[in-house]
Amino acid sequence: MKRSKWMELGVGLFMLAGVLGLVFLGLRVSGLSFEAPQNTFQLEANFGNTGGLKPRSRVTMAGVTVGRVQSISLDTEWLDARVVLSLNADLENKLPEDTTAAILTSGLLGEQYIGLSVGGAPDMLADGDRIRDTQSALVLEELIQQFISQAIED
Amino acid sequence: MTAWLIRLGRNTLDGVEALGQAGIFLAQSVIGWPSREGLRLWLRQMHFVGVMSLAIVLVSGLFIGMVLALQGYTILVDFGAADALGQMVALSLLRELAPVVAALLFAGRAGSALTAEIGLMKATEQLSSMEMIGVDPLRRVVAPRLWAGFVSLPLLTIGFSVVGIWGGQLVGVDWLGVFEGSYWGNMQASVNFIDDVGNGLVKSLVFALVVTWIAVYQGYALIPTSEGISRATTRTVVYSSLAVLGLDFILTAVMFGNFA
Incomplete structure (x- = not known):
């Protein structure tokens, strides 16, 4: 027992x-x-080249994570990449219309993420709006190519 | 030529029949509401199959975590990416090593013992005497062992991962000097609970089902001689190891294979 x-x-x-x-x-x-799942809202942004960006990559603002990449697909109209971002709801109607979205890399070999930097326009972005001002991912080969062609010109 | 075809057909039919018998055997044992007595039997098997396997699984987990950290560090440090050590250790343990290695150890430690135990019961005609006095050996002997295996292996796999990640920290952070914040921080940033921990658990559930099923069925269906028992025990370990490794590839391809 x-x-x-x-x-x-x-x-x-x-x-x-x-x-x-x-x-x-x-x-x-x-x-x-x-924490309860936070309310989010969606913004769209078109990039010429998304590089190594993936769904669920971070979206940051001043280094603080404010959202995630929701989906990446090809925009058949413009033939570039349409990236849908889902951002914290407290940023809704607070980002100026001329906010810039840039694809950045953390460190030399790190993951890629989207950095937002605000502008000064009076109108604000609402759910479903599109960020017009975007910066594509930095592709190392293109940089090297530019550098070499410049060196040849000199 | 005809003889060869006949043999092929016979082997195929034998194989299908054996698989069908094993399936019926599984269904008959597992389906049904457990009695109070059944719970007690299950508890006893949990002790034997789960608790007694804890030591070997945890020690293996610790050493595998430590080796992962050591090997990973020597490779990552060349790229200046030693900070990603935590991510590497955690992902390889959660997704792959913990389910597979724990299942292989489980097949060797518990599966072979289950086969031998049930086989000896059959050889000494304990199973047929149970049937004689109106006790269903499937419910009395087989079902508690099957359920104990299904529950134990996922728990053992969790233990394996936890101890392995801790072992990785011992080597990576405490010995090799990776910054503790980046070990855990990169891990938390890259490990997803549903995709990594959850899929690892699904894997270990599948392995638990397959390994215990093979072990118990081999014991139940063996030829009741001393040679038969030894053969069945060997078959348990060989079949379940192969099944685990093969299924692991398929499951990995299904879970993590979409590189969209």
Whole structure:
């Protein structure tokens, strides 16, 4: 009888350890938090070249993450990339119309993300609007090519 | 030529029949509401299959995490990307190594024991005497073991990942001097709970099902001689290892294979 109690205790601890492990994987390893999913709104931006940008890449403003890339698709009308951004709802109607979206790289080999920098126009961007002023991803080969052709000209 | 065709046909039919029998066996054992007595039997098997496997799984997890960090560091540091160590250790453990290695260890540690135990029960005619006194051996012997396997392996896999990530921290942060903030920060930025932790758990659930099923069925269907038991035990380990590795490739291709 006593042995069976120890066994039950062992199994109980085992199950508990498993659940605690899952909580650890959730909170510490994948960085989940118990905040309610934030309200978001969508903005569109067209880029000539998205480089290594992926869905779920960060969208930052002054270095602070304010949203994620929701989808990247080819715009068949303009033949460039249409990127849909989903941003925190508290920024809705607060970004001026001449906000710039640039695809940046964190570090030399890091992931690519979108950096927003605000302008000064009086009209604000609402849900579904398009950011007109965009900067494509920096492609290293193109830079080198430019550099070489300049060097030849000199 | 005809003889060869006949043999091919016979082997195919035998294979399909065995698979069908194993499927019926699984369904008959698993479906049904557990009694109080069944819960007690399940608990005993959980102790044997789960708790007793904890030591080997956790120790392996620790060493695999440590080796991952060591190997990863020597490669990443060449690119000046040692900060990505946490991301590398966590993703390779969660997506791949923890489910697969834990399942392989589980097949060796618990699966072979299940086969041998049930096989000996069959050889000493305990199973047929149970049937004689009106106790269904599928419900009494097989079902608790199957359920214990289904529940234990995912839990063991979680333990493997946790200990492995901790082992990676021991080597990467405490020994090799990767900054602790970037070890955890890059990990949290790149690991997605549903895509990585969740898919890893789905993998380990599938492996748990396959490994325990093979182990218990091999024990139940073996030829009740000492040679039969040894063969069935070997088959359990070989079949379940192959099944785990093969299924892992398919599952990985389905889960992480869309490079859109």
